[in-house]
Amino acid sequence: MKFSHSIQLNASPEWQANYLAYSQLKKILYAIERAMLGVEQLPASPRDIEADGEGDGETSPLLEPHSPLVSKLTPDEANAFFVRALDEQLEKVSAFYAKKERLITDEVHSFVSDVSALEDSQGMEWDVESGLRQEPFSSETAIEEPTLPSQRQHNGIPSAGTWPRRQSSMPAEANRPTSGDFSSRLWASKAMKANRGRYSKRATDLFILLSELKDYVELNYTGFSKILKKYDKVTGSKLRRQYMATKVDLAQPFRPNSKEAINNLIDEVVRIYATIRTDGKIAIALTDLKGLLRERVIWERNTIWKDMIEQERKRETIGLRGKTADRDASDAKTEINLFGHKLVIPPIPWDLVKIAFCVGPFLFLLLYPTFKALEQRYCLAILVFASLLWALEVLPLFITAIMVPLLIVLLRVLRAPDVSPDGTVTYHRLTAKEAAKKIFSDMFGPVIMLLLGGFSLAAALSKHNIAKGVASFVLGKAGSKPQWVLLANMFVSTFASMWISNVAAPVLCFSLITPILRNLPSRSSYGRCLIMGIAMASNVGGMASPISSPQNIIAIGTMDPPPTWPQFFAVSLPLVITMDLLIWAVLLLIYRPSASAGAAPPELFGHSSYFADHPLDRKQWFIIGISFLTIILWCAESALESYVGDMGVIAIVPIVAFYGMGLLNKDDWNSMLWTVVMLAMGGTALGKAVDSSGLLLEITQMLTPHLAGMSPFKCLALFSGLVLVGTTFISHTVGALIILPIILKVGLSLPDPRANTLVMAAAFMTSGAMSLPVSSFPNMNAISLEDSTGLPWVDVADFIKVGIPCSVIAWTVVMTIGYPLMGLVGIQ
Missing domain, CATH: 1.20.58 (Methane Monooxygenase Hydroxylase; Chain G, domain 1)
Known part of the structure; x- marks a missing residue:
């Protein structure tokens, strides 16, 4: 395995950018080699050598045919150039180590102080209650418990042999056999039951952090040694021994006293954990902590491995499939005996x-x-x-x-x-040239730009770990049980759809569950349940507010008089909450999700917030600011229409901000879900064709005579059902544009006119059409989600078995709850 891959696989994911840039140093090395051969000249600085990609130059010829020779680089110049690059990396590693070592040491100090203070506050009360009375002992005669090899005073933290001694003159304290025995018995008591889990979790987190810092030092030291060895081999120099002795070995991370300090901190944390959890038995505590560390490493390696495969797929266009397409045809053959003769029936070509x-x-x-x-x-x-x-x-x-x-x-x-x-309207068919120009202009509309803006927001939030932090907060509140995680994510999706439309909201919400999906097996029932839950909840969220979907905006413009925002919310909020709860029950019944196959990264269900351990930096604050600005502009789009024209124009703001400031790059742009974009464009084209040809208008007009004399409720049931079926196959927005004006006319012609009620209910039902992947943008996003190996999470069968019941639920809730609520709030 290349050492660059070894670094990537063994590095702490959150510290990736702070490790030795081994691949970049290799590029610099081979650039120096070419310069020494006179093939090319070196740039002014090592930083000017391209850092994108993984290509290392080892497989490329050093001297291209007909390459013009330039002045050759001397060995001294080569050494000076490479040393500059090494110095930059050494400075980066040293600065990061110093920062982390200081923070972790402070956390250990705080932890030791908190444990000591807790024991002081709880010890006397427990001592009296337990009636502990033994032979007195003094600080001079106290028996020391077993110690770890490296236990000694460091950075002001008492060594494990003296930590923290109860040498008070109080009578109760004088009767304890040893402070270690007392502390272990105290932590095992009922009085400390509520604290054991929290403090052992802190000890575990500190042990993992210290172990990662120790591995960070060892991995970077190996990296410097390897790249210098490779440099000496390629250039014929003898730089390795000198640079390692004069610079690397003297740098703070690699000094013997720094390594000893880390070991002392680790021993101290192990001793405290042993006191809390294993009755003072250090060997058992160390085994437990190493097991927890191994679980964490296995999870991270699994995640990083998937990331590496995903990057390889993007670079090499590798496609993995769950089924073997080229399996032997003989496996599918069927043999039967007919009158003593074997008859071979060839396999059925199901695709044909x-x-x-x-x-x-x-x-x-x-x-x-x-x-x-x-x-x-x-x-x-x-x-x-x-x-x-x-x-x-x-x-x-x-x-x-x-x-x-x-x-x-x-x-x-x-x-x-x-x-x-005379005002008569007739129609003529467009020529192929006219039709091509029109359909292509319709396909790339504002909604597509809205999708790209949503994708950019989601990419920035995910790449810079903001989505992970939000997921940590949401899942921390929901707990680790799949049913509550599902419900929490569904409500978040519905709420997000209220304010940023159900076109962009699912893109953001799918990024929230990325930390969970990355650790689940392909086609896991838990993963599919989460994805379908977010898609269905985003569809429901399209009913939640006047700006949550285009069809709501169209409906409000059609209704006379239009409903106020309080009226709209009085109807929509009970509907969406009821639908979410019923859909949640359906999803649990269909998928029966279980967390046993792997659920979420360990830190997501921790006791502390992700952001408490990882403070936001300036880049993250900038991303959050741009995201909120975009959402606010989307919410205020109707007031800004004379300036921006459409929500799609506002979607350009995050694209320019994130890509222009270098927070996202061309690889992020290329990795967007372009299949979703094409799916949306095809659905838009089909909807425009249905509108332009007059097909849906013709079907609706055929039904209108049969509606004469119907009650509003029956008419609502029929039209909402028609809308539900129709917008399952065509764009919700196009369906609303075509059918809502017709419904308004039909509603006005009823004996008991309820035109606004019919229009509002029909608008709700356009969002309730969610039976196929092409029924809505949330569904299109869901069907296109793939795991790291390229396998889709959900397929059409998932939408049919989940979408149809959910659509029926939406129709039923609108009829039974929505219809009377509209009457109560004055919508006629």
Whole structure:
């Protein structure tokens, strides 16, 4: 294994940037080699050599054909250049070590002081209550408990042999056999039961931190030795021995007294843990702590290993699949005996069967005159064809989405209105050239820009560990049980959707569960349950506020008079809370999630906040500030419409801020979920085609005569069901644009006019359509989530078995709770 990979695998993930930049030093080394051969010249500073990527130059030829020779670098110049690079790395390592060593030492001081103070406060009361009376002893005759090899005074912390002695003159204290025995019995008493878990957790955390700091020193020391050995080998120099003796060995992290100090701190923490947990038995305590450290390391190695695979996939375009596509065809053959003869039945080509099942209805609808207008007939064929391809996953979802504009242009389903002088409106089919220009301009709309802005926010929050901190806080409040973690994340998703729309909110919320997903097996029921819970809750969140989804904005603009914000919340909040709780129960019933297969990183369920141990730096505060600014601007978009025009324009703010300031780079941009973007663009194209061709309007008008004389409740049930089915296959926004004005007219024509009620309920039901991956943006995001090895977390089957019951729940809640609430708050 390359040492650069060894550093990455063995390093503490949160300290990655502070280790020796071994790969960068290798690049500098090979740049020096080329300069010594006269192939190229060195830059002015080692920092000017490209640091991106992992390429080490070992496999590339040193002298390219026809390379112009330049003046060669002398050995002394090469040594001076490389020493400058080494000095920068040594300074970085030393500064980080000094900072960490000081912080951890202060934490150990504080821990020792807190333990001593607690024993002082609890000891006398427990001593009296327990009736402990033994032969007196004094500080001079106290029997010392066993000590660890390196126990001695360090940094003002008493050694384990003297820590902290109860040598008071109080009568009760004079009767204890040893302070160690007293402390162990005190910690084992009921009086200390509430404190044992908290203080042993602090001791464990300190032991892990100290062990990581010790490993940090050893790994970096090995790194300096290895890179210098490689440098001497490549350049023929003898720099290693001199540099290690005069600089590395004298640097603070690598001095013998620094190593001894770390060992003393570790021994002190082990002794305290032994007092608290193992009745003073140090050997058992050390075994326990090493076991906990091993569990932590295993989790981190597993996570880092997945990260390394993910990076390799991005770089080499490696695709892993859970099933072997090239398995031997003979495995699927079936043999039967027929009249004494073996009959071999070849395997059924299911892919071809699925394709035929999709193409058959498509061709039939193209030829059968379902509607008089060709554009409506052809649009219905495209709608059915795309829906079947999406439902059966015959092709990758984004490929089906890309195919939609191709069919729209080829079949010329788009049309444009012609207005005659007398006001009569007729339509004509657009030519292929006109249709192509229109459909491509429609596909990249404001919503796509909103997606990119949401992705950028999520990437920055995740990359700089802000999402991890929020996840720590949320999960710390929810506990470690999957059902409560699921419910907490669902409510967070719904709340986020209220204010930043259910387009951008799920992108942020999926980043919150990344620390959990990274430690779960592929296709884990817990992981799928979390992803589907966030997707469903984000859909429900689209009903929560007037700005949570475009369809709500359209509905408010359609209603006359429009509802006030208090009226809207009086109806929406009881609905979304009820839906979330019912959907939560459905998810638990379907997936039965368990944390036994691995749940979350150990620190997420700790007693302290992540941010308490990892204070926010300036970059993180900047990211948080830009995120809140973006959210505020999104919330105030209606008031700023004359300046920004659309929420998509506001989404450019985080993109420019994060990428412009270097907080995100081109690799982050390239790793965005472009499949989701293409899926959204294909869904938008299909929705525009359904609108332009007049297909949905035609279907709705066919139903209108049958609604005459219906009660508002029956009409609501019918139309909300129609909206639910229709917007399962097409864009929620497009469905709202087309059908809400028609519903308003139908509502006004009823004997008991409840037009606003019908419109508001129909708007809610557009968000409640969540049965397919293409039904909504939260669903599109969920279907595109992959684990580190490239396997999808959820598939279409998950949406069918979860989405259909959730859609029915949404329809039922709107009918039974939403309808009467609208009447109570005065929405007619």
